[in-house]
Amino acid sequence: MDSKRPREGIANIRRREVKKLFKGLGKKVYSDIEEGKFPEIIFPSRSVRNIVYDEGLKQYILGNTSVKRSTHNIKHIRPFTQLIWLAFFVNKLVEQSKTSTLRDVFYSAQAYDVEFVDQAESDEIITDLEAVLSRAREDFNVYPEERSAIFGDLTIEYTVPGYEGKRLNLASHPDGYLIGPSLSTADFVDTSAEMVLAVEKGGLFTRFVEEKVHKRYKALVIDTAGQPPRSTRYMLKRLNHELGLPVYVLTDGDVYGEHIAMVIISGSANAAHLRELTVPSGKWIGVWGSDIVKYKLPSNSLTDLDIKRVHELKRDPRYKGGVWQRELDVFLKIRKKSELEAFAKYGLTTITDKYLPEKLDVAKSL
Amino acid sequence: MDSKRPREGIANIRRREVKKLFKGLGKKVYSDIEEGKFPEIIFPSRSVRNIVYDEGLKQYILGNTSVKRSTHNIKHIRPFTQLIWLAFFVNKLVEQSKTSTLRDVFYSAQAYDVEFVDQAESDEIITDLEAVLSRAREDFNVYPEERSAIFGDLTIEYTVPGYEGKRLNLASHPDGYLIGPSLSTADFVDTSAEMVLAVEKGGLFTRFVEEKVHKRYKALVIDTAGQPPRSTRYMLKRLNHELGLPVYVLTDGDVYGEHIAMVIISGSANAAHLRELTVPSGKWIGVWGSDIVKYKLPSNSLTDLDIKRVHELKRDPRYKGGVWQRELDVFLKIRKKSELEAFAKYGLTTITDKYLPEKLDVAKSL
Numbered sequence: 131m132d133s134k135r136p137r138e139g140i141a142n143i144r145r146r147e148v149k150k151l152f153k154g155l156g157k158k159v160y161s162d163i164e165e166g167k168f169p170e171i172i173f174p175s176r177s178v179r180n181i182v183y184d185e186g187l188k189q190y191i192l193g194n195t196s197v198k199r200s201t202h203n204i205k206h207i208r209p210f211t212q213l214i215w216l217a218f219f220v221n222k223l224v225e226q227s228k229t230s231t232l233r234d235v236f237y238s239a240q241a242y243d244v245e246f247v248d249q250a251e252s253d254e255i256i257t258d259l260e261a262v263l264s265r266a267r268e269d270f271n272v273y274p275e276e277r278s279a280i281f282g283d284l285t286i287e288y289t290v291p292g293y294e295g296k297r298l299n300l301a302s303h304p305d306g307y308l309i310g311p312s313l314s315t316a317d318f319v320d321t322s323a324e325m326v327l328a329v330e331k332g333g334l335f336t337r338f339v340e341e342k343v344h345k346r347y348k349a350l351v352i353d354t355a356g357q358p359p360r361s362t363r364y365m366l367k368r369l370n371h372e373l374g375l376p377v378y379v380l381t382d383g384d385v386y387g388e389h390i391a392m393v394i395i396s397g398s399a400n401a402a403h404l405r406e407l408t409v410p411s412g413k414w415i416g417v418w419g420s421d422i423v424k425y426k427l428p429s430n431s432l433t434d435l436d437i438k439r440v441h442e443l444k445r446d447p448r449y450k451g452g453v454w455q456r457e458l459d460v461f462l463k464i465r466k467k468s469e470l471e472a473f474a475k476y477g478l479t480t481i482t483d484k485y486l487p488e489k490l491d492v493a494k495s496l
Numbered sequence: 497m498d499s500k501r502p503r504e505g506i507a508n509i510r511r512r513e514v515k516k517l518f519k520g521l522g523k524k525v526y527s528d529i530e531e532g533k534f535p536e537i538i539f540p541s542r543s544v545r546n547i548v549y550d551e552g553l554k555q556y557i558l559g560n561t562s563v564k565r566s567t568h569n570i571k572h573i574r575p576f577t578q579l580i581w582l583a584f585f586v587n588k589l590v591e592q593s594k595t596s597t598l599r600d601v602f603y604s605a606q607a608y609d610v611e612f613v614d615q616a617e618s619d620e621i622i623t624d625l626e627a628v629l630s631r632a633r634e635d636f637n638v639y640p641e642e643r644s645a646i647f648g649d650l651t652i653e654y655t656v657p658g659y660e661g662k663r664l665n666l667a668s669h670p671d672g673y674l675i676g677p678s679l680s681t682a683d684f685v686d687t688s689a690e691m692v693l694a695v696e697k698g699g700l701f702t703r704f705v706e707e708k709v710h711k712r713y714k715a716l717v718i719d720t721a722g723q724p725p726r727s728t729r730y731m732l733k734r735l736n737h738e739l740g741l742p743v744y745v746l747t748d749g750d751v752y753g754e755h756i757a758m759v760i761i762s763g764s765a766n767a768a769h770l771r772e773l774t775v776p777s778g779k780w781i782g783v784w785g786s787d788i789v790k791y792k793l794p795s796n797s798l799t800d801l802d803i804k805r806v807h808e809l810k811r812d813p814r815y816k817g818g819v820w821q822r823e824l825d826v827f828l829k830i831r832k833k834s835e836l837e838a839f840a841k842y843g844l845t846t847i848t849d850k851y852l853p854e855k856l857d858v859a860k861s862l
Binding site (some may be wrong): 227233240277313333471 | 668844
């Protein structure tokens with residue numbers, strides 16, 4: 131892989147592109163003023179009516195409706211100013227190679243007397259900027275506080291200050307590496323892995339490492355820690371896209387687990403403006419409702435809330451057909467759910483020795 | 497440090513001691529039977545009435561009351577059997593160098609037809625075994641699922657299978673290293689650090705790494721991710737005890753932050769049977785209520801729930817006197833709370849450039 135590697139790493143290319151986008155945004159405002167016009171910004175509307183399901187892409191995307199923020203309109207001046215300030219602020223972050231959290235942005239605005247009533251308002255403007263640039267906020271150095279982890283034979287090369295050019299192999303710490311800003315922006319140098327296994331739970335992640343799943347199945351193992359933080363979805367996308375690794379998702383056997391897999395694979399309606407956060411070729415390999423029956427797993431009864439959620443997802447276009455709809459129906463029929471740890475009834479290694487290879491085999495036909 | 501290092505690592509010593517304790521427990525049961533007696537186990541009672549505050553140790557400990565689990569008493573047979581099964585199960589874990597979670601234990605019991613109504617019951621028996629052995633469950637390889645992280649110049653040497661003798665420097669991945677079973681049982685080889693800084697939030701952890709707090713203040717930085725998981729408290733204890741590093745705790749400026757610091761330093765009533773999970777010399781360096789005023793931090797009003805919690809802690813003997821009681825009183829007086837990120841109002845690096853050194857200075861007089 132090393133030989134085919136471009137001379138400029140992916141992370142640097144992305145940084146250069148983002149800076150260019152900021153420059154373009156700034157130029158637009160200046161040229162409006164120079165032409166004697168009120169500055170305005172036009173970008174895709176994120177309103178519910180403009181979020182549409184794309185059958186081909188199998189994900190929610192934004193439709194053709196745009197919104198205009200014009201300084202000509204007194205009601206727009208507040209969000210326009212907030213947006214321009216945000217672009218100024220995060221452009222500086224990118225230039226200085228510093229990162230920040232959503233919350234940092236909220237408090238930082240106070241230094242500039244830019245008013246946000248609460249963090250919800252600043253979060254909203256950050257999402258607007260994502261839509262303006264068609265870029266995830268991680269691309270302009272705003273990261274979630276939550277972290278999940280990765281383990282396996284992947285050599286990376288950092289691009290963050292103080293670590294440029296340094297390499298690290300992600301199999302060298304068996305408790306796993308946090309996926310934060312440094313790992314998200316690292317270049318991938320070399321790997322012997324042939325797949326990515328995303329698991330919902332930290333306990334399972336540790337079990338997989340202990341049972342050498344990374345070697346036996348040539349896998350990179352990722353702990354999503356429940357619904358994965360955005361930077362982890364981004365990482366999954368990169369592993370799939372840049373290294374061509376298939377992604378398999380293993381969750382608890384319940385409707386929430388199924389939805390974790392769905393969001394990794396097809397994205398969420400909230401992020402319809404960001405197509406790059408999906409792994410369309412990813413596979414949910416369990417725990418399926420039918421696995422609860424087949425593997426005689428210890429289980430709990432569905433609660434009323436669980437059942438309500440199943441019905442909600444049955445109406446969601448992403449769940450139309452295939453394993454998605456079929457397993458929702460199984461959950462409804464058997465009225466049961468099981469956790470990944472339930473396999474421990476048959477020994478701590480049953481999940482890695484028996485279930486995992488069987489389900490990877492089944493996945494080929496999905 | 498390397499030269500003074502004992503030939504057998506701390507982790508191996510602990511493993512040997514735990515195995516010896518299990519052997520002793522088994523022998524006791526066998527010898528009872530051989531002597532024609534009903535087997536019984538006697539251990540310190542964890543009932544509320546036996547949890548007492550020790551003024552000298554400044555922590556909750558168990559009093560002198562013991563409980564007896566005797567197979568002579570039909571009511572005791574269930575918990576007695578569960579306890580012996582658990583000892584058998586975790587002894588096997590230790591022998592095979594495998595780890596498990598609380599939840600794994602619950603499901604594993606079903607493989608042996610040992611009944612637990614729910615996980616709460618198995619968790620309770622695990623805590624009983626801690627009291628029987630006077631050892632934290634991490635010593636017999638039962639780990640929490642939650643993980644927090646560490647970063648800084650500390651070279652460790654693993655003792656887990658497949659990694660024995662391998663060394664890693666914890667400054668080599670700037671997103672941080674998860675504190676899981678491998679790190680918890682690693683031997684400490686070398687460090688240039690002179691203190692440990694435990695911070696409550698992942699965002700701050702990343703900020704500290706970016707601002708090179710580990711170099712500027714010769715610190716190991718730990719992200720406790722809220723109330724730290726037990727394995728992280730254990731790590732803090734080890735860093736303090738084995739390396740002699742002072743521990744400073746930095747939290748949000750509210751009653752919950754103050755309590756996070758208190759639990760790290762003085763332990764919790766729930767773990768009164770485990771004295772080793774405390775860092776009595778640790779210092780809470782902020783954010784204090786008085787810092788909110790002094791540093792003019794953006795703040796929110798205390799809720800009724802916050803105020804109720806302050807009054808609860810005011811009655812807690814651990815909070816008697818010193819900075820603990822004083823700052824509770826300040827929170828009550830100003831009726832405000834602030835988050836760590838609030839410093840961003842004065843620039844993203846104000847917390848590392850100004851607040852941190854000032855508070856480390858103040859800490860000397862605590």
